[in-house]
Amino acid sequence: MELLENIKNVLEKYTDEFIQINDFIFNNPELGEEEFISSQYLVNVLKKHGFEVEYPFCSMETAFKATIIKDESLPTICFLAEYDALPGYGANGEPAHACGHNWIAATSLGSGILLSKLQNIYNGNIVVIGTPAEETLGGKCKMVEEGVFNDINIVFQCHIGEKTNLNQKTLAMDSIEFEFYGRAAHAACFPEDGINALDAVNLLFAGINCLRQHVTSDVRIHGIITNGGSAPNITPDYAACRFYIRAGSREYLNKLYKKVIDCAKGAELMTGARLRFKNFENSFDNVRYVKSLQSIMEKNLKKVGIENISSDEESSAGSSDIGNVSQVCPTMYTEIALEAPENVKVHEKEILKYLSSEYAHDKMNKSILAMVLSAVELSQNSNKF
Numbered sequence: 134m135e136l137l138e139n140i141k142n143v144l145e146k147y148t149d150e151f152i153q154i155n156d157f158i159f160n161n162p163e164l165g166e167e168e169f170i171s172s173q174y175l176v177n178v179l180k181k182h183g184f185e186v187e188y189p190f191c192s193m194e195t196a197f198k199a200t201i202i203k204d205e206s207l208p209t210i211c212f213l214a215e216y217d218a219l220p221g222y223g224a225n226g227e228p229a230h231a232c233g234h235n236w237i238a239a240t241s242l243g244s245g246i247l248l249s250k251l252q253n254i255y256n257g258n259i260v261v262i263g264t265p266a267e268e269t270l271g272g273k274c275k276m277v278e279e280g281v282f283n284d285i286n287i288v289f290q291c292h293i294g295e296k297t298n299l300n301q302k303t304l305a306m307d308s309i310e311f312e313f314y315g316r317a318a319h320a321a322c323f324p325e326d327g328i329n330a331l332d333a334v335n336l337l338f339a340g341i342n343c344l345r346q347h348v349t350s351d352v353r354i355h356g357i358i359t360n361g362g363s364a365p366n367i368t369p370d371y372a373a374c375r376f377y378i379r380a381g382s383r384e385y386l387n388k389l390y391k392k393v394i395d396c397a398k399g400a401e402l403m404t405g406a407r408l409r410f411k412n413f414e415n416s417f418d419n420v421r422y423v424k425s426l427q428s429i430m431e432k433n434l435k436k437v438g439i440e441n442i443s444s445d446e447e448s449s450a451g452s453s454d455i456g457n458v459s460q461v462c463p464t465m466y467t468e469i470a471l472e473a474p475e476n477v478k479v480h481e482k483e484i485l486k487y488l489s490s491e492y493a494h495d496k497m498n499k500s501i502l503a504m505v506l507s508a509v510e511l512s513q514n515s516n517k518f
């Protein structure tokens with residue numbers, strides 16, 4: 134407990150500043166890849182606290198990497214910040230922070246900064262990475278591809294969740310766009326001359342709907358038609374649709390991917406409309422957990438006063454680019470319950486009332502404490518983690 138008291142005393146000096154980060158990002162919501170005000174603000178804060186900052190970073194204008202390197206031979210702990218908002222949640226349809234990424238920014242920066250003030254007890258290097266556009270393109274995917282995590286030993290991140298959960302399932306996900314090219318004809322006078330691209334899209338949906346019976350229960354497949362022709366009296370010569378396909382593991386998703394593509398090939402064969410397909414966004418992997426990190430985080434969450442901790446693999450799961458990070462670097466991703474007076478969930482409008490409130494500030498403090506305490510303990514128990 135002495136170690137915790139020690140860290141708490143240092144945190145108290147900076148709590149107001151960390152609350153300011155939370156509230157500033159909340160009050161300046163920006164969409165993915167457009168987080169210019171947010172990223173500049175966060176970079177300024179990190180520089181003020183003595184971090185070396187690379188900004189922009191990894192060929193993304195709103196990404197940054199902030200480091201305090203004590204000694205290259207020591208292990209490195211990394212905190213991942215997010216700061217993209219969601220479209221349409223504001224009072225007049227403007228973006229707003231309905232997924233609480235303002236809170237992630239404050240929690241991750243707060244952890245990095247607090248750890249930097251504990252050089253006497255933390256024996257390692259510190260990295261804070263600003264990762265843009267989690268909700269859309271998934272900025273972390275490019276970072277993984279470019280080897281950003283190769284010299285990092287452990288990654289930490291907390292996200293607001295419905296429950297505090299150390300084992301929140303996230304699904305591997307691919308995004309596929311299908312386009313079919315047919316031949317236009319007068320739909321009444323010369324239907325025999327037409328090749329109907331929209332029929333191909335409809336048959337693809339039918340094929341996928343049959344496939345649903347014969348997949349594991351973790352699979353989610355959801356699609357929309359993005360182009361279905363221009364007028365009922367013209368046989369559509371072009372039609373297109375987009376799907377997200379998801380599964381609990383990358384391995385199974387790769388098998389599912391082939392089956393979905395086969396449905397599209399079947400639709401092409403049945404109609405004669407030529408098929409083209411591509412992934413239209415980055416692919417996400419499922420989050421892989423490390424038992425020893427889960428245990429240390431659980432112990433420390435309890436120490437800082439977070440009691441109701443679940444380690445169930447919840448069945449309701451989305452997908453996140455932190456999954457890709459966890460496949461290449463040991464990652465402790467934790468969902469933290471807000472415990473607001475109403476049961477509010479991320480991506481609900483009602484949660485906006487609470488994400489710059491005392492509930493968010495309290496959970497920010499506790500999450501910072503739990504992550505920093507874990508980092509200090511890991512650095513004290515081993516030179517290599």
Ligand SMILES: [Zn+2]
Nearest residue numbers: 232268479480
């Ligand atoms: Zn979200």
Ligand SMILES: [Zn+2]
Nearest residue numbers: 232233234292
């Ligand atoms: Zn989120």
